[in-house]
Amino acid sequence: MPDCHSSLLKRKIIHFDMDAFYAAIEIRDNPALRGKPVVVGGSPNSRAVVCTASYEARKYGIHSAMACSKAARLCREAIFIDPHFEKYQAASSHIREIFKQYTALIEPLSLDEAFLDVTHNAARLYAVTIAKRIQKEVQNTLELTGSAGVAPNKLVAKIASDMKKPNGLTVVLPDQVTSFMQNLPLRKIHGIGPVTEKRLTALGLKVCSDVWKYSKAALSLHLGNMATWLYERSQGIDEQPVETERVRKSLGKEETFPIDLLELSSLREELAKLTHAVARHLTEADLKGKTITLKVKYDNFEHITRSQTIEHFTRDEHVILEVTTNLLSKTEAGRRRIRLLGISVSNF
Ligand code: TTP
Numbered sequence: 001m002p003d004c005h006s007s008l009l010k011r012k013i014i015h016f017d018m019d020a021f022y023a024a025i026e027i028r029d030n031p032a033l034r035g036k037p038v039v040v041g042g043s044p045n046s047r048a049v050v051c052t053a054s055y056e057a058r059k060y061g062i063h064s065a066m067a068c069s070k071a072a073r074l075c076r077e078a079i080f081i082d083p084h085f086e087k088y089q090a091a092s093s094h095i096r097e098i099f100k101q102y103t104a105l106i107e108p109l110s111l112d113e114a115f116l117d118v119t120h121n122a123a124r125l126y127a128v129t130i131a132k133r134i135q136k137e138v139q140n141t142l143e144l145t146g147s148a149g150v151a152p153n154k155l156v157a158k159i160a161s162d163m164k165k166p167n168g169l170t171v172v173l174p175d176q177v178t179s180f181m182q183n184l185p186l187r188k189i190h191g192i193g194p195v196t197e198k199r200l201t202a203l204g205l206k207v208c209s210d211v212w213k214y215s216k217a218a219l220s221l222h223l224g225n226m227a228t229w230l231y232e233r234s235q236g237i238d239e240q241p242v243e244t245e246r247v248r249k250s251l252g253k254e255e256t257f258p259i260d261l262l263e264l265s266s267l268r269e270e271l272a273k274l275t276h277a278v279a280r281h282l283t284e285a286d287l288k289g290k291t292i293t294l295k296v297k298y299d300n301f302e303h304i305t306r307s308q309t310i311e312h313f314t315r316d317e318h319v320i321l322e323v324t325t326n327l328l329s330k331t332e333a334g335r336r337r338i339r340l341l342g343i344s345v346s347n348f
């Protein structure tokens with residue numbers, strides 16, 4: 001048992017995430033765009049939403065999932081480009097080939113992001129050396145940059161890769177985990193969204209070390225099931241292994257709202273955002289499905305699902321939105337307050 005435990009503690013994980021991925025590829029392929037506010041998504045005169053924006057465009061407040069029409073209002077000079085998914089997929093598989101030179105333990109999270117377990121790499125290299133080599137190779141062969149986090153686990157590696165974007169490298173050694181987490185806002189922990197953040201803030205918990213002042217038992221009085229999870233995460237503890245790709249049966253996303261929603265217009269807006277995310281994940285996973293399911297949770301936590309199976313396999317955002325809007329009309333939306341909406345696609 002002690003052996004097993006120490007091997008867990010000694011994991012070496014890299015989280016690698018490309019910088020402004022879609023936009024960087026478009027700029028690479030058209031150097032006239034360099035240094036300009038570039039938005040990948042579609043025309044500002046369409047219903048398109050922003051997939052991603054170059055760092056120059058982000059200075060204007062433009063971000064992913066925003067309507068392109070709004071992005072155009074925020075920045076008049078912004079250049080709008082339609083997405084070219086084949087190019088992004090090609091770059092993504094190329095990047096995975098680079099990862100594979102160092103380990104077979106790769107867990108892709110999306111086209112541009114993955115965890116690598118390099119504890120036992122064939123070349124017996126330091127994790128930091130591998131991260132640097134990957135960055136260099138990505139730059140040399142793809143003319144793109146990515147940022148890396150190196151840490152003893154997935155939780156810390158993912159937070160670390162985001163610290164020095166773009167083209168950054170952040171290393172957190174096992175004995176630095178506590179100080180790394182100490183002043184970190186709880187929001188940075190993967191799994192704590194705006195709703196949970198608000199709940200924790202109301203309890204006076206803003207940064208990780210705020211949680212350390214309490215025992216697990218005291219926390220569970222206020223947080224129930226979440227207490228143990230938060231207690232460990234706030235200390236940078238995460239023993240989840242890197243999981244190589246598994247077979248998927250469905251793909252979806254759900255969102256709990258900061259306040260329960262009654263207005264149909266707000267619910268439709270939320271549906272559009274969820275649909276965008278699901279369509280993107282389907283594209284990235286190269287999946288199409290026939291069954292579309294809507295989940296609705298009312299303010300009393302009662303939840304229902306409504307499904308529709310269509311004739312053709314799809315991952316089309318507009319098709320999914322049309323179906324889910326129709327499914328929404330078969331619920332009590334507009335009459336009862338809704339706390340959560342979820343969309344999933346299955347039957348691949
Ligand atoms: P991210 O890694 O979240 O963003 P990014 O790579 O563009 O920028 P960063 O430097 O901050 O990592 O997402 C990767 C790609 O996924 C992104 O380039 C476009 C796509 N994407 C969407 O299509 N819609 C979305 O809502 C998000 C978040 C990403």
Ligand code: MG
Nearest residue numbers: 017018019112
């Ligand atoms: Mg990225």
